[in-house]
Amino acid sequence: MDNLDIKILGRLLNNCRESDRQIGKELGISGSSVRARVQKMEKSGIIEKFTVKVDPPLLGLGVMYIVVSGQNVKSILDQMSLVGKPFFVVPCIGGITVCGIVVKENLKEKIEIIKNLMKDIRILSIFEAESSYTDSNLTKTDLEILEKLLENPRQKIEIISKNVNLSTKTITRCIEKLNENDSIQFTLVYDPTKINEFIPHAILAWIDNDLKKTLKILEKKFLDSFLQIPFIAKNQIVLFMYSKDIYSMDELVQKVRTTENIKSADLFIPKKMIFYNDWLKTAIKNSKTSPKLHLIYQTN
Numbered sequence: 001m002d003n004l005d006i007k008i009l010g011r012l013l014n015n016c017r018e019s020d021r022q023i024g025k026e027l028g029i030s031g032s033s034v035r036a037r038v039q040k041m042e043k044s045g046i047i048e049k050f051t052v053k054v055d056p057p058l059l060g061l062g063v064m065y066i067v068v069s070g071q072n073v074k075s076i077l078d079q080m081s082l083v084g085k086p087f088f089v090v091p092c093i094g095g096i097t098v099c100g101i102v103v104k105e106n107l108k109e110k111i112e113i114i115k116n117l118m119k120d121i122r123i124l125s126i127f128e129a130e131s132s133y134t135d136s137n138l139t140k141t142d143l144e145i146l147e148k149l150l151e152n153p154r155q156k157i158e159i160i161s162k163n164v165n166l167s168t169k170t171i172t173r174c175i176e177k178l179n180e181n182d183s184i185q186f187t188l189v190y191d192p193t194k195i196n197e198f199i200p201h202a203i204l205a206w207i208d209n210d211l212k213k214t215l216k217i218l219e220k221k222f223l224d225s226f227l228q229i230p231f232i233a234k235n236q237i238v239l240f241m242y243s244k245d246i247y248s249m250d251e252l253v254q255k256v257r258t259t260e261n262i263k264s265a266d267l268f269i270p271k272k273m274i275f276y277n278d279w280l281k282t283a284i285k286n287s288k289t290s291p292k293l294h295l296i297y298q299t300n
Helices: 003-014 020-027 031-044 073-080 107-117 140-151 157-164 168-180 211-225 246-257 278-287
Strands: 047-054 062-069 085-092 096-103 122-128 133-135 184-190 199-207 226-233 236-243 262-268 296-298
Touching: 003 020, 003 031, 003 047, 003 184, 003 226, 003 236, 020 031, 031 047, 047 140, 062 107, 073 085, 073 096, 073 107, 085 278, 096 107, 107 122, 140 157, 140 168, 140 278, 157 168, 168 184, 199 211, 199 246, 211 226, 211 236, 211 246, 236 246, 246 262
Parallel strands: none
Antiparallel strands: 047 184, 062 096, 062 122, 085 096, 133 296, 199 236, 199 262, 226 236
16 A cells, blocks of 8 residues: 555545545546555455444434453453444454444443443443434435445445435435534445555544544644544544554654643554444334434433
8 A cells, every 4th residue: 555545545434425536636646546546455355345334322322432351352242232232343452452332221320231241351441422412303314315325335326316216316415414414424444454554543532621622633733644534432532543653653642642631542553343233224224213304312
């Protein structure tokens, strides 16, 4: 991989529906060159699949994040299944695994349950996403289109239109609406072990003050090192970044730690990324049965 490849990968991580032509225009190359590079990354296994990431609170569900010592994914999933459904599991270098669990209700109670249940797995950190009143503003039509995009997030509007028997104008308007929703991301799953020229990594920063202000500071300071947009969970900001070697990576971590309002920062280098959509398919199916035109949820 070269600098253009990693930039293209970053663009697709943030929005895999962005056209080859648009990506090429912003990077100064042709759309056909972008397409060739994407196909090459798919063939080599760097890009494993395109997918849709939806934050559970958008559909009235809670989510807890757990960092554990150990990498027996089956054992971790078996124990987590007692309180909820898996959102993602990311084994990292150093014998650490980062997990997300989707839960229906009583998040704080579920956190205590998981602490008591996971006796043979050492929990390093466990926290919940910010609970909030969410006006998702989604309609049944939006959900139907989202359901189709789960099958292939990059499929053409004309194909979706034919499959759901709606006009291309309606589909276009719907996808634009979904794209503008911060809780929905058209993205991809990649294999970190096959990116030889760069080191993808995540820095979990614990914030001691104004979260939004700190995020703006981090974005301004580290924009050129971002692989994808940061993720916020309560008083944490997760920075998805890349470095050329371990020395520049260590330098980035130290710079994050000395940034204003940062209480502490931990480094995670992923070995594999596993995302689960079973919870999402079930949530969409249940939401489509709602008699309401617009979906409004309160998570707790």
